[in-house]
Amino acid sequence: MYMEPEKIICKNGKEYKMTSIGPNNAVEYLDLMYQVSSDTHFMTRYGDEVKRDEAGVEAEKARLKRLADDERQAMISVFDGDKIIGNVAVYSSGAIHRKMAHRCSMGIGIRKEYRGLGLGNILVNRAIEFAKESGYELMELGVLSDNEPARSLYEKMGFTEWGRLPDAFRLDCGKSIDEITMYKKL
Numbered sequence: 105m106y107m108e109p110e111k112i113i114c115k116n117g118k119e120y121k122m123t124s125i126g127p128n129n130a131v132e133y134l135d136l137m138y139q140v141s142s143d144t145h146f147m148t149r150y151g152d153e154v155k156r157d158e159a160g161v162e163a164e165k166a167r168l169k170r171l172a173d174d175e176r177q178a179m180i181s182v183f184d185g186d187k188i189i190g191n192v193a194v195y196s197s198g199a200i201h202r203k204m205a206h207r208c209s210m211g212i213g214i215r216k217e218y219r220g221l222g223l224g225n226i227l228v229n230r231a232i233e234f235a236k237e238s239g240y241e242l243m244e245l246g247v248l249s250d251n252e253p254a255r256s257l258y259e260k261m262g263f264t265e266w267g268r269l270p271d272a273f274r275l276d277c278g279k280s281i282d283e284i285t286m287y288k289k290l
Contacts, residue, residue: 105238125180125188126169132186132188133168133179134156136190180227182223190218191227194209194234197244206241207243236290241289241290244285245286246284246285249284267285268283268284270282
């Protein structure tokens, strides 16, 4: 999906650019994922699992191209200059199967130093708008049970908890954390 760049203003009064990304943004996107995954355990992988070598960049370019070429999926990022500071992805839950073509899932990541500026609100709202425009009727997501800020945001945006998988994530320290699954009718 291609989205025309648009300017957004955050709580700090600063203006940023929000736009869709594609293969040319692979390095910047992997940098975002590396930092966010290194700064918090709330992501599905650790920072050292983000492959930023040549093979990893090429794989990410291919993945971003597939997403950019699909009108029903999106990678939307917020930039501070040339640096991606936040991203939201909307993925089809089963577009190749008619029974699930009405469902999509969402994932979000924001750099630590940009949290608290309202980017989460802006990105989730844009993801919901995109999903509705794309004909989805149901949006799903997963969130770790100890991620109170994200859970609060999702609830404020109308998501409802529908399940919990105990011990879904096991941290390197041995601690286990439940994953909460949430949905929103669009």
